[in-house]
Each structure stands twice: as C-alpha cells, then as structure tokens.
Amino acid sequence: MSEIFRADLHTHSYFSDGTCSPEELIDLAKEKGLQGLSITDHDTQEAYPRAFLYAKERNFPLLPGIEFSTSHRKESVHILCYAHNPKSVAIQKLCAQHKERRRERNSLIIARLQKLGIPITEEEVAGRVKSFGTMGRPHIGQLLVQKGVVSDLKEAFSRYLGEGKAAYVEGVIISLEETVASIHEARGKAVIAHPMLIQRSNVLKTLLEMPFDGIEGYYAEISAEIEAPYIEKARKKGWLITGGSDFHGLNKAHNPLGSSWVDHKTFTFLYEHYLSQPA
Ligand code: AMP
Ligand code: FE
Ligand code: FE
Ligand code: ZN
Numbered sequence: 444m445s446e447i448f449r450a451d452l453h454t455h456s457y458f459s460d461g462t463c464s465p466e467e468l469i470d471l472a473k474e475k476g477l478q479g480l481s482i483t484d485h486d487t488q489e490a491y492p493r494a495f496l497y498a499k500e501r502n503f504p505l506l507p508g509i510e511f512s513t514s515h516r517k518e519s520v521h522i523l524c525y526a527h528n529p530k531s532v533a534i535q536k537l538c539a540q541h542k543e544r545r546r547e548r549n550s551l552i553i554a555r556l557q558k559l560g561i562p563i564t565e566e567e568v569a570g571r572v573k574s575f576g577t578m579g580r581p582h583i584g585q586l587l588v589q590k591g592v593v594s595d596l597k598e599a600f601s602r603y604l605g606e607g608k609a610a611y612v613e614g615v616i617i618s619l620e621e622t623v624a625s626i627h628e629a630r631g632k633a634v635i636a637h638p639m640l641i642q643r644s645n646v647l648k649t650l651l652e653m654p655f656d657g658i659e660g661y662y663a664e665i666s667a668e669i670e671a672p673y674i675e676k677a678r679k680k681g682w683l684i685t686g687g688s689d690f691h692g693l694n695k696a697h698n699p700l701g702s703s704w705v706d707h708k709t710f711t712f713l714y715e716h717y718l719s720q721p722a
Contacts, residue, residue, distance in 0.1 A: 444557055448484065449704035450479025452637070452713075453523065453659065453687025455694075456494075459484035462692030465494035467569070468700075471578065475701045479510035479526060479710045481687070486541035488579045489677045503596060506714055508614035509534070510636060511626075512541065512601055514616045520635075522622050523685065525661060526717040527631025534629040540617055548614030549578055555610040556583075556603065561592055580604045581694060595696070623654060632656040632713065634685050638673045639665055649675065661686025661703040683709060 455461030456468055463471065465482060472480045481502070482490045483613040488509050498505035507529050511522045525536055549568065556563050568586055572578040584599030593599045603610040634657035641647045660674035661684070677684045686703040690696070705713075 447590045448478050448707035448710070449476070450481075450485060450504070450706075450710040451477055451504070451687045451690070451701050451704050452479075452481040452506065452525065453483050453510070453662070453703070453712075454480065454690040454700065455484055455510075455572050455692075456490040457692075458481050458487055458489040460577070460579060460581040460691055460694055461695055465490040466497045468690075469494065469498055469501065469505065470615075471700055473501070473503060477701050477704065478707075479504045479506060479705075479714065481506040483510040483523055483687070485510050485577045485579060486512055487538050487575070488534070488543070489573070489575045489577075491529055504710070504714055506710070506717055507631075509538070509617070511537070511617075511622050513619045513622050514613065515619055515646050515653070516643070516648055518641065518643055519649065520619065520641065520646065521637065523634040523636045524626045524629075525632045525685070526713045526720075527629035528716050528720040529627060530719070531629030531631075533625040535619070537622065537625040541644070544615045544617065545578060547582065547643070548612055551612040551614065552580070552583060552604070552610050555612065556587075558605070559603075559609060561587070561590075563587070569650060578704075585694075617655060619650070630716075632683060632716070634636040634659055634683065635687065637662045639669050651680070655682060657683030657685050659686060660684040661705070663687075663689050665700050683708065683712070 456465050509524045513520050553565050568583050571582045584596045587593050587599045623633045633651050633655050636659050657671050658677040660670055674684055686705050688700055688702040689698055690700040
C-alpha cells in the first residue's frame, strides 16, 4: 500500500469508451494503492449500480461521478460532476437527453461515412458498446480500424471523426448553463475538466465566469508547469482543485490509472458531501 493518500477522480469504464468493467477498475485501483476512485463515464452513470455494490463489499470509497459533454462556440468542453445524488431526477434526465442526442448524432456520422463510400452500419457500431452505455466517436473509430479503413484510432479522428473532418457532425448541444444547473439541482459539484486541453482562451474565460465549483488542475501525465496556471485560477476563486488520470484502459494505453489524483482533504470533502445526500 502506498503511504500517500491518492484518489483518482477521472476514469472511464466499458459503459462509455474505456475497456475495463467497473469491477476491474476498482480492483486495479486497489492494486495501484489508490485509496479512492470515481468512475466518470461520458454522459452516463450506468456503471454505478454494479460499482457501488462491488466497492461496498470491499469497503472501498467510490465517489459518484459523470463526465458531461457540452460545447461553447463550437469548441468541445467537458464538465465533471461529482458527489451528486445518483437518484436525482435532474441528473437522470440529463443522461437520458444525452442518450437521445448521441443516437441522432451517431446515425448522422454513420450516414456521412456511408456517403464517403465506407461500408459501415449502425448495427455494427451498436454491437461494440455495453447494453445501456454511452456510444460515441471512439466506438465508430474502432470499427474503422477493425475494417482496415484507417490504421489506428488517431487516424480515424484526424481523417474522419475529429472536429471539422470529413464525417464530423456536431449534433445537438446541451448547453454549459443547462449542464451546470442540472448538476447543482442534484446537489453535485460541477468541475471544469482538463482545462489545459481547451484550445481558445475566450472559451476558458467564459467558463471562469460561470458558477462552477472546481477545476481539474491535475490531469493525466501533464507536467506541473502546464498545470500550474489552472491550479492558480482555482485557488484565486476559492474553487476545488480536482485531479485524475482520464484512464480509458487499452483505448488510451498511454494514460495509466493513478497518473493524477486528489489528496485526502479534497477527497474527504467530496465524499462526505456525497454521504450527506438524501437516501
Ligand atoms: P464523443 O464523446 O463521441 O464526441 O467522442 C469524444 C471522445 O473521443 C473523447 O472523450 C476521447 O475519449 C475520444 N477522442 C477524442 N479525440 C481523439 C483522438 N484524436 N484519438 C482518439 N480518441 C479521441
Ligand atoms: Fe473518452
Ligand atoms: Fe474529457
Ligand atoms: Zn474523460
């Protein structure tokens, strides 16, 4: 067991675009000496019924989390939700809206690929995701790799699926404001995910004027030098500073579990907030 307290607050299971089951994620976290974890699948909390049960049996602190997709001025922005009430109607509604948004968008992306002469069907893509999980561009990209249309996922994004590329479809957007409001309605904490990946400074500027509760200051294996200004911005605002690896299993093999984390104080604050949620 590691001496320092570390809790990884940004991980993906196979209920979105990770390759591990919720149980495998918890086992792996324990193996790595982590003392807390949040599974933050894209736009779904489908991993949680199983994950809560497994974590409880092992007495392992698991903090509820979700990574919501939004967009501002055509730039993709991710928002982490933590310590909310998983039974909240507002959160369940938001996840359901995303499911519908993705269903429409994926089918438009597939239609574009078909128009480009690539043989691909919705059924084939649907077969690649766990029953109720989130389906998205990574699943379409993997299928393109499997079919030999591209050599890897990176090429799938740079040629077809990335913003502005041949088969890119933005689709319906669920706004930043609506996302933050739903998180707060569920008594959760809204955190700006990986701010260092936001390309345009005026997008971040807008976010900093909104009622967020925190910034993900520690991210994956990004250097302390790059993280420092974001940590400073959070400090100035009196916001939470969170951290996590963005572990996706074999889908992003360069991103190991536990490469970034939060300390005991931050984890305890969030975990106790979650424990105070109505049953
Ligand atoms: P979606 O949620 O369907 O819009 O897909 C976005 C997800 O695709 C991100 O969360 C990443 O996990 C993944 N992704 C984005 N860009 C790339 C890339 N260039 N290579 C591989 N995966 C990517
Ligand atoms: Fe992802
Ligand atoms: Fe993200
Ligand atoms: Zn993520």
